[in-house]
Amino acid sequence: MSHPTPYPVRLADEITRQLGLLADHLAQLPPNEAMQVIARVLDPDDGLLDGVTGLVSVSSTFAKEQAKRGVLPAEVWLALGRATNELDAIGGDLDEHRATLRRVGAQPATTAAKPPAPAPLVVRRRR
Template sequence: MTVYDPEALARQTAQQIALLNQHLAVAPPQQAARILGQVLDPATGILGALTTLVATGARFEQDRASAGLLPPEVWLTLGRAANELHYIALDLDNHAEDIQRLTRDQQTATVPPVPSALVARRHR
């Protein structure tokens, strides 16, 4: 049986995400699209895993807040963070096809992409 140090695992995970961010910052467009596709994958991506981790933390903090060991605001803030991450993941899931399209070889496209104005829309 392998014994893990959860605090060390949390530090290593943060370091790995920082390293991934460094790679993403300098990656060519195709590789950056593939990285983002994997990060945002609803089933196996980092965003979904982080959302689940924060939700688990919120449930843990709820127990501590109920016992009077923490202010209820701690639990409520973690719960709100978990909900926000969940809604962000749902919003991104609506665009999964677009993100996947980026991962395909752009050289095979017969029509070059057309730039568009960036418009922020929030759906909930």
């Protein structure tokens, strides 16, 4: 007799599938709608990035306990902790741009007489 797949595993599979669909749609959306999606993904309160960061953080805590019991190598716990820190840093780097994304995403789609001037793609990053 086969064992049914636990709900949390099915949920993780479904979320992964939905993320793929979202990425496919995002690639085809008009700029205004794409900006709305990106702004929601980066929303600091209810956004996807914060949710993923929280999930990796919980995974790190779980891995720590499993490493203490000898079930997982400590390197797994440390890698998840580093991933949590990196995702948190990425969120911090994006904080200053969230308002801009929201503003641009909230603008009605219009056909501008003059297209916006392109921005340079190389920007110095402060650390």
